[in-house]
Amino acid sequence: MKNPILNWFESRLHLAETMGPSITHPVPRSAKWWYVFGSMTLVLFMCQIVTGISLSLMYVPSADQAFASLNYITFQAEMGWFLRAMHVWGSHLMVAFMTIHMIQVFLFGAFKYPRELTWIIGVLLFVCTLGMAFTGQVLRWDQDSYWGFSVGMSMAGRVPWIGPGLVHFVLGGAIIGGEALTRFFALHVFVLPASLFGLIGVHLLLVIKKGINEKPTPGVLIDKNTYEEKYHDLVKKRGMPFFPNAAGRDMIATGLTLALMLVCAMMLGPSGPSGEPNPTFIETAPRPDFYFQSIFAVLALLPPYMETFLILGFPVLAGATLILLPFLSGGGEKSWRRRPISVIFVLALMLSLGTLTLLGYQSPWSPVMNAWSGIPTPIKYVKGRTPLELQGAIVVQNKQCRNCHMLDGRGGQRGPALDDVASRLNGDQLIRQVIQGGGNMPAYGKNLSPEETTALTAFLSTLTNEWEHEPPSGYPMKPRPTQDPVPPFLPDS
Amino acid sequence: MIRVALVIANLALLAACDWMPGKPTAPEINRGNPASIHGFTNLWNVNCQGCHGETGMWGAARPLNDPLYQSLVTDEWLTGTISNGIPGTLMPAHAVSMGGHVTDEQIKEIVEGMRTHWTGTPPSYAAQSPAIINVKAPTGNVAAGLVTFNTYCSPCHGENGVGAMAGSPVDNSFLALASDQMIRATIVCGRPDVGMPDWQGNLNGKPVPQREGLAPLSNTQIEDLMAWITSHRVAFPGQPYSKDGNTSPGF
Numbered sequence: 001m002k003n004p005i006l007n008w009f010e011s012r013l014h015l016a017e018t019m020g021p022s023i024t025h026p027v028p029r030s031a032k033w034w035y036v037f038g039s040m041t042l043v044l045f046m047c048q049i050v051t052g053i054s055l056s057l058m059y060v061p062s063a064d065q066a067f068a069s070l071n072y073i074t075f076q077a078e079m080g081w082f083l084r085a086m087h088v089w090g091s092h093l094m095v096a097f098m099t100i101h102m103i104q105v106f107l108f109g110a111f112k113y114p115r116e117l118t119w120i121i122g123v124l125l126f127v128c129t130l131g132m133a134f135t136g137q138v139l140r141w142d143q144d145s146y147w148g149f150s151v152g153m154s155m156a157g158r159v160p161w162i163g164p165g166l167v168h169f170v171l172g173g174a175i176i177g178g179e180a181l182t183r184f185f186a187l188h189v190f191v192l193p194a195s196l197f198g199l200i201g202v203h204l205l206l207v208i209k210k211g212i213n214e215k216p217t218p219g220v221l222i223d224k225n226t227y228e229e230k231y232h233d234l235v236k237k238r239g240m241p242f243f244p245n246a247a248g249r250d251m252i253a254t255g256l257t258l259a260l261m262l263v264c265a266m267m268l269g270p271s272g273p274s275g276e277p278n279p280t281f282i283e284t285a286p287r288p289d290f291y292f293q294s295i296f297a298v299l300a301l302l303p304p305y306m307e308t309f310l311i312l313g314f315p316v317l318a319g320a321t322l323i324l325l326p327f328l329s330g331g332g333e334k335s336w337r338r339r340p341i342s343v344i345f346v347l348a349l350m351l352s353l354g355t356l357t358l359l360g361y362q363s364p365w366s367p368v369m370n371a372w373s374g375i376p377t378p379i380k381y382v383k384g385r386t387p388l389e390l391q392g393a394i395v396v397q398n399k400q401c402r403n404c405h406m407l408d409g410r411g412g413q414r415g416p417a418l419d420d421v422a423s424r425l426n427g428d429q430l431i432r433q434v435i436q437g438g439g440n441m442p443a444y445g446k447n448l449s450p451e452e453t454t455a456l457t458a459f460l461s462t463l464t465n466e467w468e469h470e471p472p473s474g475y476p477m478k479p480r481p482t483q484d485p486v487p488p489f490l491p492d493s
Numbered sequence: 494m495i496r497v498a499l500v501i502a503n504l505a506l507l508a509a510c511d512w513m514p515g516k517p518t519a520p521e522i523n524r525g526n527p528a529s530i531h532g533f534t535n536l537w538n539v540n541c542q543g544c545h546g547e548t549g550m551w552g553a554a555r556p557l558n559d560p561l562y563q564s565l566v567t568d569e570w571l572t573g574t575i576s577n578g579i580p581g582t583l584m585p586a587h588a589v590s591m592g593g594h595v596t597d598e599q600i601k602e603i604v605e606g607m608r609t610h611w612t613g614t615p616p617s618y619a620a621q622s623p624a625i626i627n628v629k630a631p632t633g634n635v636a637a638g639l640v641t642f643n644t645y646c647s648p649c650h651g652e653n654g655v656g657a658m659a660g661s662p663v664d665n666s667f668l669a670l671a672s673d674q675m676i677r678a679t680i681v682c683g684r685p686d687v688g689m690p691d692w693q694g695n696l697n698g699k700p701v702p703q704r705e706g707l708a709p710l711s712n713t714q715i716e717d718l719m720a721w722i723t724s725h726r727v728a729f730p731g732q733p734y735s736k737d738g739n740t741s742p743g744f
Contacts, residue, residue: 067522071520071522074517074520075517075520081515081516081517082513082515082516085515142521143524143525264515265515266513266514266515267513267514267515268514268515269513269514269515269516269517270515270517272521273520273521273522274521274524275521275522275523275524275525275526276522276523276524276526278525278526281524281525281526281527282525284524284525285525370539371543372543373539373540373541373542373543373544374538374539374540374542374543375542375543376542376543376544376545376546376547376551376552377543377544377546377552377553379546379551382546382551382552382553382686382687383687384658384687385553385660385687386656386659386660386661386664386667387659387660387661387662387664387667387671388660388661388664388666388667389660390553390554390687391553391583391666391667391670391671393553394544394553394554394583394670395583396553397543397544397553398544398583398585402543427733431733449669449731450666450729450730450731450732450733451665451666451667451669451670451730451731452583452666452670452731453731453733454666454730454731454732454733455666455667455670455731457733458666
């Protein structure tokens with residue numbers, strides 16, 4: 001080195017001497033663009049650290065001030081919204097790229113001998129990253145966060161034997177309050193980042209020591225006795241130094257990643273804060289961040305008899321499968337071209353997660369809580385109805401049937417639309433369905449008086465395409481003229 | 494030189510961030526907080542239009558955007574009805590003190606909004622109209638009420654109230670869900686949206702052919718009608734099957 005100052009440091013730290021071989025270690029020439037996702041995830045993590053530290057300068061981790069401090073950061077602090085947007089989009093992209101990285105590693109057989117530990121550490125990194133995402137969502141301390149946290153704790157409370165104690169420990173008491181927030185703050189800024197740092201260190205060490213997986217060739221099986229020797233031979237004879245060759249691709253990819261994060265932050269902004277976390281506001285519709293939307297959908301859709309398995313058994317089974325994967329399938333074929341079951345598994349997983357996430361956003365199972373008072377009876381269903389049928393239409397609103405059932409395309413989607421209910425059910429069946437429930441519908445027998453049931457079913461019986469109000473036989477009355485309304489209704493100024 | 498330009502371009506881009514589409518505009522502090530809603534239209538849309546219609550007409554329940562009706566009810570009565578509901582009917586209590594979630598201030602806004610947003614002119618005979626609020630229980634003659642009904646109402650509601658195009662107003666389930674006040678208001682003001690004329694025989698200012706040649710309903714006639722209609726109330730309304738046989742409701 002020519003620079004005397006750098007020389008002075010180098011003669012004491014021996015950094016170039018120590019790190020040099022690692023930076024220039026040979027990697028397979030086949031390690032091309034598919035191998036950049038790990039670096040993309042890493043650079044996002046570094047970004048999260050920087051933006052996270054900046055946010056912690058303004059965030060107040062107390063139950064009564066967290067929400068206010070978030071509003072301060074978002075709406076008053078100079079560029080505070082952008083800082084939050086970078087942090088949240090960094091988190092989203094980190095989860096996304098880490099998932100892609102894991103899928104690439106899985107399909108390229110990189111989890112197999114001799115990189116089992118690299119994979120296992122990677123799985124732990126994924127769990128910690130999801131932990132960061134969840135705890136970060138809790139720190140947002142708005143309605144989405146509060147209710148998401150409630151759901152998470154309800155699930156934890158169902159763990160056999162230790163569930164209630166675990167929830168009490170995590171919350172620091174019986175309710176979600178300041179103690180819970182400070183615990184999650186500690187997890188989010190101390191425990192999990194420290195774990196991530198440690199695990200990333202080991203992960204990178206293993207990547208260097210065990211080498212980057214060569215692009216697998218179909219038909220070439222792993223021979224545990226000769227693999228390492230062949231690999232070293234490969235990278236020695238036909239490899240290239242990590243820096244600058246492979247590192248160049250990583251730098252381009254990480255640059256694009258940062259640009260993507262900045263563009264997302266600029267164009268789409270931060271997430272929330274979405275409303276004061278007040279449990280008395282029952283008309284809010286909380287929803288989790290995108291990576292938990294699939295879980296949100298599963299919890300809403302799964303039949304009751306599968307709840308215990310899916311809530312408690314599935315995470316354990318999935319975690320154990322991922323950890324044990326290198327031991328269950330540690331040798332043999334690496335190339336995805338010769339592992340059709342693996343490809344089908346990944347495709348099925350992605351399709352399932354994609355479908356569930358989409359359903360999570362649409363959430364057709366969620367009642368529209370204010371439909372009963374906020375969405376009027378369609379005028380076409382008011383026209384020509386008798387006094388009793390009109391009372392029945394009021395029962396539909398008053399008893400909140402609209403919250404789950406659509407009329408003319410408006411209302412909840414939890415139950416079937418009622419527009420043609422009379423073509424499916426006759427009067428007796430309507431009464432039975434209303435009183436006894438059935439399917440997903442609860443029984444309303446105890447919530448409706450006989451006259452309300454009669455009025456309701458009379459109205460529902462008119463909901464069919466063929467409906468026409470027929471006068472008693474022989475009655476000479478002709479239809480009376482009606483007028484559509486032209487009300488002097490002015491918009492709110 | 495290129496590097497300097499890139500740095501300047503990046504700084505300019507960052508400086509422009511404060512005007513970017515992602516910048517949140519207003520805090521959502523009150524999301525889901527019913528007490529934070531203000532303005533008549535907003536309050537109406539959230540709390541009232543479900544039953545009373547988007548425009549105050551053509552809802553399943555009583556049209557409130559009716560100049561004659563509005564001229565006959567007082568602010569106090571409207572406030573009390575919104576606050577406490579009408580016991581025994583499907584009109585729920587909305588005041589926070591009654592278990593609802595509309596504050597007193599919001600109820601005041603709704604009442605004032607009805608008066609200022611709905612500017613239709615009441616008919617000239619509004620001042621002579623029979624009262625529809627704070628009226629005692631009907632004291633009229635049931636037999637005379639039937640005669641009046643068959644004269645004035647049967648063209649649409651059928652002779653003796655059996656039904657016809659406008660349906661029966663003496664169905665026991667209907668009567669169990671309708672208060673005397675609601676029935677009286679309907680007789681006096683009609684339902685201009687669905688086509689029922691008012692006590693004068695007018696629908697939206699024009700006489701209806703079914704009442705041609707008939708004088709306006711008098712107070713006595715309205716009392717008699719009330720007596721006859723409400724005489725159909727039964728102890729156990731809404732029984733879908735007859736006592737003597739397993740007859741289907743046959744809607």
